[in-house]
Amino acid sequence: MTTFWDIFHLLTETPIFFVAIIGLTWGIMGGALPGISASITMALVLPFTYAMDPAQAIALLACVYIGAEYGGSIPAILIRTPGTNSSAATVIDGYEMNRQGRAGEALGISLMSGVVGSLFGLAMLILLTEPLSWLALAFTPASYFGLGILGLSVIASMSGGSLIKGLCAATVGLMISTVGTDPISGVTRFTFDVPDLIGGIEPVLVMVGLFALTELMSQSGSGSMAQLNASIRIKLPSWSMMNKLKRSQFIGCILGLFEGLTPGGGGSIAAFMSYNEARRWSKNPQLFGKGSEEGVAAPEAANNTVASTAMIPLLSFGIPSSNSTAVLLGGLLMHGLIPGPRLFEQSAQVIDSIYVGSFIAIIAQIGVGILILPACIWLVNRPRHYRAGFIFALILSGIYTLNNSLLDLGIALGLGVVGFLMRLARFPVLPMILGVVLGHMVESSYRRSLVLSGGDMRVFLEDPIAVALLSLALIFIVFSLAREIRDARKAKLKEIHS
Amino acid sequence: MNKDLLSGAVLLAVAGTYYTWSTQIADSTLSDEIGADGLPKMLAIILGILAVCLIGRALLAMGLRPATAPAANAEEEEDDNAPMPRALGFLAFGAAYVLLLPFVGYIIATALLIGAIAIYEGAPRRSWIVPVAAIGGGLFYWAIFVKLIGVNQPIGSIFQGLF
Numbered sequence: 001m002t003t004f005w006d007i008f009h010l011l012t013e014t015p016i017f018f019v020a021i022i023g024l025t026w027g028i029m030g031g032a033l034p035g036i037s038a039s040i041t042m043a044l045v046l047p048f049t050y051a052m053d054p055a056q057a058i059a060l061l062a063c064v065y066i067g068a069e070y071g072g073s074i075p076a077i078l079i080r081t082p083g084t085n086s087s088a089a090t091v092i093d094g095y096e097m098n099r100q101g102r103a104g105e106a107l108g109i110s111l112m113s114g115v116v117g118s119l120f121g122l123a124m125l126i127l128l129t130e131p132l133s134w135l136a137l138a139f140t141p142a143s144y145f146g147l148g149i150l151g152l153s154v155i156a157s158m159s160g161g162s163l164i165k166g167l168c169a170a171t172v173g174l175m176i177s178t179v180g181t182d183p184i185s186g187v188t189r190f191t192f193d194v195p196d197l198i199g200g201i202e203p204v205l206v207m208v209g210l211f212a213l214t215e216l217m218s219q220s221g222s223g224s225m226a227q228l229n230a231s232i233r234i235k236l237p238s239w240s241m242m243n244k245l246k247r248s249q250f251i252g253c254i255l256g257l258f259e260g261l262t263p264g265g266g267g268s269i270a271a272f273m274s275y276n277e278a279r280r281w282s283k284n285p286q287l288f289g290k291g292s293e294e295g296v297a298a299p300e301a302a303n304n305t306v307a308s309t310a311m312i313p314l315l316s317f318g319i320p321s322s323n324s325t326a327v328l329l330g331g332l333l334m335h336g337l338i339p340g341p342r343l344f345e346q347s348a349q350v351i352d353s354i355y356v357g358s359f360i361a362i363i364a365q366i367g368v369g370i371l372i373l374p375a376c377i378w379l380v381n382r383p384r385h386y387r388a389g390f391i392f393a394l395i396l397s398g399i400y401t402l403n404n405s406l407l408d409l410g411i412a413l414g415l416g417v418v419g420f421l422m423r424l425a426r427f428p429v430l431p432m433i434l435g436v437v438l439g440h441m442v443e444s445s446y447r448r449s450l451v452l453s454g455g456d457m458r459v460f461l462e463d464p465i466a467v468a469l470l471s472l473a474l475i476f477i478v479f480s481l482a483r484e485i486r487d488a489r490k491a492k493l494k495e496i497h498s
Numbered sequence: 499m500n501k502d503l504l505s506g507a508v509l510l511a512v513a514g515t516y517y518t519w520s521t522q523i524a525d526s527t528l529s530d531e532i533g534a535d536g537l538p539k540m541l542a543i544i545l546g547i548l549a550v551c552l553i554g555r556a557l558l559a560m561g562l563r564p565a566t567a568p569a570a571n572a573e574e575e576e577d578d579n580a581p582m583p584r585a586l587g588f589l590a591f592g593a594a595y596v597l598l599l600p601f602v603g604y605i606i607a608t609a610l611l612i613g614a615i616a617i618y619e620g621a622p623r624r625s626w627i628v629p630v631a632a633i634g635g636g637l638f639y640w641a642i643f644v645k646l647i648g649v650n651q652p653i654g655s656i657f658q659g660l661f
Contacts, residue, residue, distance in 0.1 A: 213589070221581075400651065
């Protein structure tokens with residue numbers, strides 16, 4: 001159990017403070033770059049965390065996530081280009097406020113609503129994660145298999161309209177996870193006598209390849225972006241304005257909590273839902289779309305809440321509900337940390353660091369957000385051709401840092417090509433990443449269950465937790481499939497009518 | 499050729515190749531009933547089935563669509579990605595970096611990468627900014643990775659005797 005003194009000690013410890021500020025700063029700058037999502041910003045920094053203390057490394061990633069969610073709103077407000085997917089809803093009224101000469105006010109509302117959402121999300125993270133994780137103590141290998149399948153069922157809602165493509169991507173991800181040493185017999189598989197492959201392909205390589213390199217390749221040769229006005233400064237909202245915004249912020253927080261807990265939810269869905277609900281419950285719904293302050297506050301509170309609440313299923317059960325939490329899971333696994341109750345027991349310092357680091361990052365966001373805005377504007381205004389070269393060099397240098405291996409660089413570049421081809425053919429990449437991340441757990445728990453039961457498949461039906469988790473996964477898949485069929489029918493009817 | 503049809507064919511080939519490799523996994527006396535090759539073989543079969551479904555769906559869609567009609571969803575055919583040769587060209591610089599790194603070392607390889615990408619992405623070739631950004635970038639990253647983080651980046655075989 002974490003005591004007040006543990007927290008106090010962490011708060012006064014210098015490294016975690018610096019880690020939080022560096023993570024926050026990097027997150028805001030990465031999020032502010034159009035095309036660089038929160039997950040890419042996290043994936044870029046992931047290799048650097050390899051040599052770090054695990055607690056500081058995970059805190060750094062969590063703070064990058066928090067920073068990126070705010071950073072994404074800067075170009076959304078200033079140049080009508082969301083820096084991250086979840087800040088897309090902020091464009092509607094944020095950019096309108098900018099056009100009315102109220103850019104500083106919009107940035108201030110975005111910043112403070114983000115702080116409110118983040119604090120609420122952090123409180124929920126602290127309150128809900130540990131109790132939920134204790135459920136995992138009763139887990140048998142069969143339950144872990146059920147959990148792995150439930151995690152993989154997220155694919156159903158992440159398949160971007162084609163369940164077959166999502167399943168294909170997940171299967172390829174599972175295939176990648178089989179490279180290396182077999183978890184039961186110790187036999188090597190698909191290593192082709194290359195010693196560097198005996199340990200398998202690290203999820204971080206897959207993430208960097210599929211997210212960051214694919215994005216760089218896709219943006220190659222694209223035109224220059226609109227330039228930001230360098231003279232803009234943040235204007236923090238007054239108390240009366242914050243009072244006026246409390247209803248929309250509350251809506252954003254609640255929907256952010258709900259979406260963060262839901263596998264496949266994510267910040268963008270939460271942001272758009274809260275924008276709609278804020279308009280529905282607003283005293284001035286007619287102002288939405290015309291520069292409404294509430295129209296900026298609701299989505300920003302929502303996507304910043306998700307940045308914290310999405311960590312609840314991740315830390316409790318190891319289920320990543322979004323791209324960003326998949327990267328965070330990659331960070332945990334890279335440091336040999338397995339989510340669940342043992343993480344709270346054996347690596348309590350990691351959990352404390354996430355809480356304390358996130359708290360520092362959220363509070364520091366106000367000061368850093370104001371100070372860093374000119375730097376963000378400078379960075380976004382750099383010519384795209386130099387920026388691409390610097391980011392590419394940063395990615396390759398970071399990958400080499402992992403194992404000092406040229407093979408890792410080759411694998412990441414190869415996966416960049418795979419990711420680009422997947423993008424061209426409209427295959428979702430998250431299922432593939434989930435396959436890589438969860439593959440080992442699914443295979444080892446499945447085979448251990450059968451070893452323990454003497455090969456009796458009924459072991460999965462006799463374990464109540466396994467039955468519950470497998471049923472949940474089935475329900476999730478059936479609902480997603482039904483939605484896909486319904487959407488396809490609607491599209492067909494629309495086509496016939498047109 | 500229809501993208502889904504092509505993807506299905508590629509995935510079918512991947513499934514076939516992966517299955518063939520799975521059959522070459524060595525047996526072990528420590529192995530359980532399923533064996534080290536159990537999951538890989540199952541995954542290959544699943545991917546094969548999914549690939550056939552994808553191909554079937556693509557063929558069905560092509561058959562249902564009138565010959566004169568445009569694509570079912572015109573928006574679907576448009577994308578904002580870079581053309582494939584351009585994107586692959588971008589990545590080729592990464593491959594060249596991997597090949598050069600052991601020979602010329604971290605600073606020079608990184609500087610060459612930054613400069614080459616900048617020109618490839620449209621920086622004026624004769625501008626003095628390109629070499630300055632490239633050399634500055636190489637030194638900047640060397641300072642961060644080697645001096646600050648302490649990573650052993652390659653010195654380069656051509657400089658091996660000098661350091």
